[in-house]
Amino acid sequence: MAMHQLPSSQSGSSTRPRLWWMVFLFPGKAILWFQYHFPKFGNVIATGRRYRSRTCGIMYSAVFWVLVVAWLLALLHGALR
Numbered sequence: 634m635a636m637h638q639l640p641s642s643q644s645g646s647s648t649r650p651r652l653w654w655m656v657f658l659f660p661g662k663a664i665l666w667f668q669y670h671f672p673k674f675g676n677v678i679a680t681g682r683r684y685r686s687r688t689c690g691i692m693y694s695a696v697f698w699v700l701v702v703a704w705l706l707a708l709l710h711g712a713l714r
Contacts, residue, residue: 657694658690658694660693661691661694665689668680668684
């Protein structure tokens with residue numbers, strides 16, 4: 634089978650998880666971007682290291698979304714009383 638005959642991995646179903654992944658990672662990337670461009674005094678090297686780390690972006694995003702869900706649940710719980 635020639636290279637041009639291989640099935641494309643860019644089908645419609647494969648783009649959905651990528652979009653959700655990008656939405657999930659956006660808060661972490663935004664937080665790391667602000668930390669990188671506006672570092673605290675003496676924290677320049679550490680912010681650069683975190684900015685390039687995919688693991689830090691995932692962790693920051695996960696914490697952000699956990700806090701958002703907790704806040705929404707607290708709002709919902711307060712509204713149900």
